[in-house]
Amino acid sequence: MATFQQKYESLKQEFNELDINDDGRLDKNEMFQVLDSKIGKQFDREIAEELWSNLDINHDGKVTVNEFIQILLKAEDSLKSKINNCRTTLELNYQQKRETEANLDYCQSNEKLNNFGVMEGSQLCVIVIQAANLKADGKQLDPFITLQFDKFEKQTTINKGPNPIWKETQKFYFPVQTGKEDLKLTVCDFDKYTPNIVIARVDLNLSNNAFSLKNQQLHDIWLDLYDVNGNRSGSQLNIQIQWVYSKVKYLRDVLNSYQQQVYSQEQELLQYERDLFILYEPFVKWRQLNTKGYQKPIAQTPASMIPVSYQQADPTKIIKPFSDPLLDKNSKFKLITILIGLIACLTLLILFYKAQYFDLLLIIDFYILWEFNALNENRIKTLGILFGMSCFLDVVWIFCIGMKWLGNDSHEIFIPYEVSIQKMISILVIISLIVRLYLILNLFQLSQEVQNITNPQPQKIQHKNIVKIDMQNTHNIDSKTYLHNGRPIVIY
Numbered sequence: 001m002a003t004f005q006q007k008y009e010s011l012k013q014e015f016n017e018l019d020i021n022d023d024g025r026l027d028k029n030e031m032f033q034v035l036d037s038k039i040g041k042q043f044d045r046e047i048a049e050e051l052w053s054n055l056d057i058n059h060d061g062k063v064t065v066n067e068f069i070q071i072l073l074k075a076e077d078s079l080k081s082k083i084n085n086c087r088t089t090l091e092l093n094y095q096q097k098r099e100t101e102a103n104l105d106y107c108q109s110n111e112k113l114n115n116f117g118v119m120e121g122s123q124l125c126v127i128v129i130q131a132a133n134l135k136a137d138g139k140q141l142d143p144f145i146t147l148q149f150d151k152f153e154k155q156t157t158i159n160k161g162p163n164p165i166w167k168e169t170q171k172f173y174f175p176v177q178t179g180k181e182d183l184k185l186t187v188c189d190f191d192k193y194t195p196n197i198v199i200a201r202v203d204l205n206l207s208n209n210a211f212s213l214k215n216q217q218l219h220d221i222w223l224d225l226y227d228v229n230g231n232r233s234g235s236q237l238n239i240q241i242q243w244v245y246s247k248v249k250y251l252r253d254v255l256n257s258y259q260q261q262v263y264s265q266e267q268e269l270l271q272y273e274r275d276l277f278i279l280y281e282p283f284v285k286w287r288q289l290n291t292k293g294y295q296k297p298i299a300q301t302p303a304s305m306i307p308v309s310y311q312q313a314d315p316t317k318i319i320k321p322f323s324d325p326l327l328d329k330n331s332k333f334k335l336i337t338i339l340i341g342l343i344a345c346l347t348l349l350i351l352f353y354k355a356q357y358f359d360l361l362l363i364i365d366f367y368i369l370w371e372f373n374a375l376n377e378n379r380i381k382t383l384g385i386l387f388g389m390s391c392f393l394d395v396v397w398i399f400c401i402g403m404k405w406l407g408n409d410s411h412e413i414f415i416p417y418e419v420s421i422q423k424m425i426s427i428l429v430i431i432s433l434i435v436r437l438y439l440i441l442n443l444f445q446l447s448q449e450v451q452n453i454t455n456p457q458p459q460k461i462q463h464k465n466i467v468k469i470d471m472q473n474t475h476n477i478d479s480k481t482y483l484h485n486g487r488p489i490v491i492y
Helices: 004-018 028-039 045-055 065-110 247-280 284-290 324-328 331-350 357-371 377-407 416-454
Strands: 123-132 143-149 152-155 165-175 182-189 197-205 219-226 232-244 481-484 487-490
Touching: 004 065, 004 284, 028 045, 045 065, 045 247, 065 247, 123 143, 123 182, 143 165, 152 165, 182 232, 197 232, 331 357, 331 416, 357 377, 377 416
Parallel strands: none
Antiparallel strands: 123 165, 123 232, 143 152, 143 182, 182 197, 197 219, 219 232, 481 487
């Protein structure tokens, strides 16, 4: 790590090199001219202008050595601080993204939806915050809220006054079956000796409301209250409400949010690193003090960093083709290509005497599928079956030729060289038959490997930070992580 004195001395030397007139001061044209000559091209004018505006502190058109060093070191510290902050934030988002992916994998293998598209164990979470302008009718109020949902009824603690605020968290959960249920909120005045008096009420339907619960995020809302006659009472109730009907869909949205944040932060980090490189580029001695082996950042966007929302594929129907890079790395596939090449050579020799067009078509079909990246599990199996049929046809042909030789038919005249050709072709057919049988074995083994890659068996995921979801008893879960304003929060 370079000391301040080392940086000061190196920048002082850089300044003296820039000071063409040797007057201890540097004007704008001198600076731009030398910066351009040092890097062999035009220095980034936007950064140069920003540097100059900060360097010329007293706006006299000249820069002293102290101003020069002070501003460059300040710019360096500022950029390094931004880079470190970006990297810290990115690491945190990478970790949260990995945990969300693991949670999503778990939920995809366990979530079950009913006929209404609602997951088993779905719950509505309601948090009562405060009420305002409750009508007291000249007496002291002791308000509390009753919450009725389907056949379930719960109530808050008793509070005081016309503008009660519940300091203790009043959090309630109700099981949801259809998503068409009504939440009925009633404000009552507690009386120790007489029945409780209804002050105001409001009904809220899950599927028909002014805000959308379908986005599964936490909503902080103020509801207008109505009196017992259905007229506006002028009172209001503040609640937070969230309904998660599908953890899989919800976690995909969370993952989308993280990927977009990561993408944006990586672009920001890349820009800061570029700016730092540009700042160092003309000052060789200063750069060598601060960056050993420092390389210019490369402007590129890795495919893994593209947010899911930019990809149009349906996440419930993921297609994983057995792509060329994967084929090229598969030793079984390499063996198959060698075997098919050998069969192709044998087939061309056999064609001089015997029609072997079926094998030729299969070989051409294989290379077409490979060329257009269309090989998958089913097509590989189909090729294996068709090569099996080819083997059966050749077994029949060999049997017929063998019976012809053993029959010693005296009425048929054999030409000696024709017999020799038949024997040679028969040997080639037998060799081709053996190679094809070995090929069929490898094709079926390869299809099984493809199936294992494209459709992996779900594994039980265990993470210290993953909430294990009991699909049959979710109302007993103590905490779940959900998203609010683009950030994950624990609501229950």
